[in-house]
Amino acid sequence: LAKTTQPISMDSYEGQEVNITCSHNNIATNDYITWYQQFPSQGPRFIIQGYKTKVTNEVASLFIPADRKSSTLSLPRVSLSDTAVYYCLVTELDDYKLSFGAGTTVTVRA
């Protein structure tokens, strides 16, 4: 089972770029990475997903290096409303397993 490790917390200011790195050293060939955002008293919601290299959507980018042992979620120009907990998930398709990281609390200040 892939073990995921991410920082406990990060602080930032409005307008800055926030990068959160998740380590997943035991990732297997068919595993892929997904990131979720969670606000208090709500369920997590999907942000972005990727397998390798770079994926970008309207809210974030996901960078995955060639060895795929880590991945970085990049949030451009954060605002106060981006204050949340961000979770990294490794999905192991071959074993039908999902492994969440412990979550990173991102606090954005004015």
Add this chain to the structure above:
Amino acid sequence: DVKVTQSSRYLVKRTGEKVFLECVQDMDHENMFWYRQDPGLGLRLIYFSYDVKMKEKGDIPEGYSVSREKKERFSLILESASTNQTSMYLCASSPGGQGLGELFFGEGSRLTVL
């Protein structure tokens, strides 16, 4: 819009009571999950189901059981609630195949056991 609905947002039960947490999804998803979330411990998988009447234990199944009689409904059962089961419970669903990790979560059910 896709939706996962959990029957109760807040519940208060007494030790020893039987507790049912219901979850319904309207996306025709194959996979359904029950997670428990506690401060500092992140999301821990209790049980999941990849098909009707099928279930698999997650990381912390002790003290819980599940039922999936219909594709859209996945129930979590606490046979005899204990105070250490006070927690936030999150239901999720995802498509089959490569969609396994594309989870859609409900709003959560906060259970307090007195």
